[in-house]
Amino acid sequence: MTHLTNRDARKLWLHQNGLLAAPTRAPDVMAIIRDLGFLQIDTIRNVVRAQDHILWSRSQTYREGAVWRHLASRHLFEHFTHDASLIPRETLPHWQRRFRDLGRRTANADWYRSGLGQHEIEAIRDRIEREGALSTHAFDTKAASREMWARPPHKKALDQMWYAGTLATCHRDNFVKYYDLGSRVLGEVNHDADPAPQARALHAAAMRHLGIATPSEIYKFWAATSPAEVKDWIASADLVPVTLDTAQGTTHRALATPEALAALPDLPDPVGRLRIVNPFDPAFRDRTRTERLFGFYYRNEMFVPQAQRVHGYYVYPLLDGLDFVGRLEAKSDKSLDALTITGFWPEPDARWGKGRIARLDSELARFARLGGLGHVTWTCSRP
Structure with a gap:
């Protein structure tokens, strides 16, 4: 294995x-x-x-x-x-x-x-x-x-x-x-088409995109088949059983495509760039997987009453290289032409030195330009 x-x-x-x-x-x-x-x-x-x-x-x-x-x-x-x-x-x-x-x-x-x-x-x-x-x-x-x-x-x-x-x-x-x-x-929709080959095609596509996954994660990728169909497909699929170390120090079993494993030795190290991640980004929408792999606990609190929120309404995880190093709440303020940072929460074990702060400032400036905003303001304590 x-x-x-x-x-x-x-x-x-x-x-x-x-x-x-x-x-x-x-x-x-x-x-x-x-x-x-x-x-x-x-x-x-x-x-x-x-x-x-x-x-x-x-x-x-x-x-x-x-x-x-x-x-x-x-x-x-x-x-x-x-x-x-x-x-x-x-x-x-x-x-x-x-x-x-x-x-x-x-x-x-x-x-x-x-x-x-x-x-x-x-x-x-x-x-x-x-x-x-x-x-x-x-x-x-x-x-x-x-x-x-x-x-x-x-x-x-x-x-x-x-x-x-x-x-x-x-x-x-x-x-x-x-x-x-x-x-x-769409063209003509055929409700009577055989669902079995469609399921097999969707499972194969899911694994191409995931590269490494559990049966449950294959099912949840499209959410369009059934766990039983995933199990049947795995039995004849060209997948490699793997174990991986979790962020918690345990070992986790999964499946991988041969192509993903073959690419691993040649993968470069991550670029020295901090990323502001969207809460709906497909890489991290499975909160359980994110916590298992990165040791980062995140929950979407948009629909949680304000008084019960731990962090904020629309909170962006911060990914620096291979590590989540914090999260921040930001919003567009068109009246001030500003990306306004209203909350910042560093991860307990993350060091926020001058280099990381500079990378965050650079990414915030780029993010502000995406939103058509001229500058960044902070209404909370900043690192």
Whole structure:
């Protein structure tokens, strides 16, 4: 069985996720997303939205909003992995089962029952067929309550058809989703296609992107198959059993692709650059894996009541080389033309000397420019 030191495991993981080398690659959006497998999107614009930050972390000549032309040109399609995501179009043949499964699940779930009659739902679809792509603002029904997650009936109907592939995202305008017929955006969706070869293709793709993973992590990559299907695929897949040292000093079992292990001896050391990491970055969205591999405990507190937060609302982990060295809360203040740092928390064992502070200041200045901001201000104690 192949054994990896914790340092080698970290290097391999960052390499697989495009974060080991300097973020100076060409801003080829499609190449970056194909390397990652998919790109999670999020509505919150704290400094920039998550999708732009994730792309910028790998290519710092990328500019905000450039990803959307690839959705409009059909090189990407939008659907639901573990969350709303942009997925390369070549994945579509393996995604038919996902349209089927989510279509059935949302049609039968209380949360997605719109309260509209079948003829009213069909009228929404027919209107889009006649008029072309429409956003939710083109319809006028009211939510039954004012709770945060309440949705008006027409929005539930639109989303249920979107999950099933009956409708699809045609484009987004200022992040507003425009729905068109799935047949016009995706081609014909086939709910009856054999799901088994689709699952095998998705598992193989997941391992290409992950390089090293547990069966559970293979399943969670797309969240579009089942643990039993992962187990069946592993039995005949060309994977290498490995053990790796965790940050806690224990040994952990996983699987690796031969290609990832072959690349390991030639991987360079990480660049001397500190990175501000987005909370939704695919390299670290699995908090358990991040803690096991890097010894960094992180929880997203955006939806935690303010009085109960340990850190802050939108908190960015700070990665320096192979180590997480702290976290900070930052936000855009357009009125002051400033990236404002409102909280800073160093890791207990991280040394913040002049070199590390200089690297943080340089990265904050670059991050401010990404958000169209002229300078950086601190309203909290700084290192």
